[in-house]
Amino acid sequence: MSLEPALEYVRDRIQTRPTLALVLGSGLGSLVEAASGTTVLPTTDIPGYPTSTVVGHAGKLVFGRLSGRDVVFLQGRLHRYEGHDLEKTTFPIRLMAAMGVRRLLLTNAAGGVNPGFPPGTLMWITSHINWSFETPTLPETARTPVYDRAWTREAIGVAEHLGIQTRQGTYAWTRGPQYETPAEVRALAALGADAVGMSTVPEALVANSLGMRVLGLSTITNAAAGLGEEPLNHEEVLETGQRVQQELQRLVMGVVA
Ligand code: HPA
Numbered sequence: 001m002s003l004e005p006a007l008e009y010v011r012d013r014i015q016t017r018p019t020l021a022l023v024l025g026s027g028l029g030s031l032v033e034a035a036s037g038t039t040v041l042p043t044t045d046i047p048g049y050p051t052s053t054v055v056g057h058a059g060k061l062v063f064g065r066l067s068g069r070d071v072v073f074l075q076g077r078l079h080r081y082e083g084h085d086l087e088k089t090t091f092p093i094r095l096m097a098a099m100g101v102r103r104l105l106l107t108n109a110a111g112g113v114n115p116g117f118p119p120g121t122l123m124w125i126t127s128h129i130n131w132s133f134e135t136p137t138l139p140e141t142a143r144t145p146v147y148d149r150a151w152t153r154e155a156i157g158v159a160e161h162l163g164i165q166t167r168q169g170t171y172a173w174t175r176g177p178q179y180e181t182p183a184e185v186r187a188l189a190a191l192g193a194d195a196v197g198m199s200t201v202p203e204a205l206v207a208n209s210l211g212m213r214v215l216g217l218s219t220i221t222n223a224a225a226g227l228g229e230e231p232l233n234h235e236e237v238l239e240t241g242q243r244v245q246q247e248l249q250r251l252v253m254g255v256v257a
Contacts, residue, residue, distance in 0.1 A: 003091075003098050005047035010099060014039060014063050016070040020256065021101040023074045023092075023203060025108035026234075027241020028219060032073050034249050035064035043076070043092075050088040052076050061092075067257035072096060079199055081177035086136035090206040097210040103151070104207045105215045105255065107248075109237050110171060110197035111180070111224035113189050117167060119223065119240045122159075122248065124152050125171045125216030128201050129193055132175040136202050138209040146204050148213040155215060158254040164247055169194030171218055173201035182226025196224050215255070219244055 024031055032038065043049045043059035052059040059076040074096070078089045093104070110123070117123060125147050152168070159166040172188045174180055176198035180188070188196055195218045207214050221240035225232055 002048065003095055006049055006095050007098050009046050010041065010061070010095070013041060016063055017100050018063065018070040018072045019101055020069060020103045020105070021072045021074065021096045022105045022252065023077050023107060025077075025199065025219065025241070027109055027221065027238040028107050028245065028248060029075045030245050031107075031249055031252060032062045032064070032075055034253055035062065035066045035071065035073070038062050038064035048091075049095075050078055050084050050091055052078055052082060067253045069256055071256065072099070072101065077199060077203070079177075080132065080134070080175050080202065081198055086134060086202045090136050090202050093203045093206045094210070097207070097212060101212065103213045103215070104203070105217065105252065106200050106203055107217045107219065107252075108197050108200045109221040109241055110195035110218040111185075111222050111232070112194075112220040112227070113172070113185055113196050113224045114169060114194040115227065117169065117194055117220050119220055120244050121220040122164070122166045122244070122251065123195055123218040123220060124155060124166055124168045125200070125218055126152065126168045127170045128204065129170060129172040129188070129191055130201055131172050131188065134175070136206050138205060143208055146208045146214060147216050151213055151215045155255045159251055162250055162254050164251050166251070167194075171200060171216065172196045174198060179232045180225050185224040185226050188224075195220060217252075219248060
């Protein structure tokens, strides 16, 4: 799918040239409220942009200023489990790269696999496990590490400075849409995963291969299947997102500044 029509559509409507993009995970979309002077482009209006189907995942590109910088938010990312292939799933990333974005902050909601990471934990992604065994077509071989070490170190420093506790860990990508079974969660724990979720990895791989710097931040919204008291549900994911949003907002604003 050519990016040209989408690129032209955006350029005709946006005066700024953001070099930093933030992808907002489910329940974390309210981060855009911290931005000023926003222009919203519903993704359904953008030519060639794949349509999203998940409740609570309104597809919007929001351009604005955050902590004194021009940024673009992607609210309502695309997921592989919605039936898009990985080329479509990563369309927004390729579009943002074509727009001139050089740094990508990927946020997500994830299940905690590491028992030391209870709901509410903020975790920098230092590495991932691709448990879907599917890879997007990459324009270049991905560089390693995928998650920018220097940027992550800086972000940890920002968190410390703000008095916000963060952790670091490995994110496992499962394709979904079903949550993992307890047996799968035990397997993921044995493989070294700290968190599990259904996004981020394809975006990180594509962004990295396009030469963008990538920072990954998971909000642990629930204990992964079999580790918590209650059965998993999407409401808990959204509720925890709500609960941590202020802290997350402060942290992200600090990192952007
Ligand atoms: N598993 C997979 N994806 C998720 C989870 C989970 O437990 N929580 C939020 N996204």
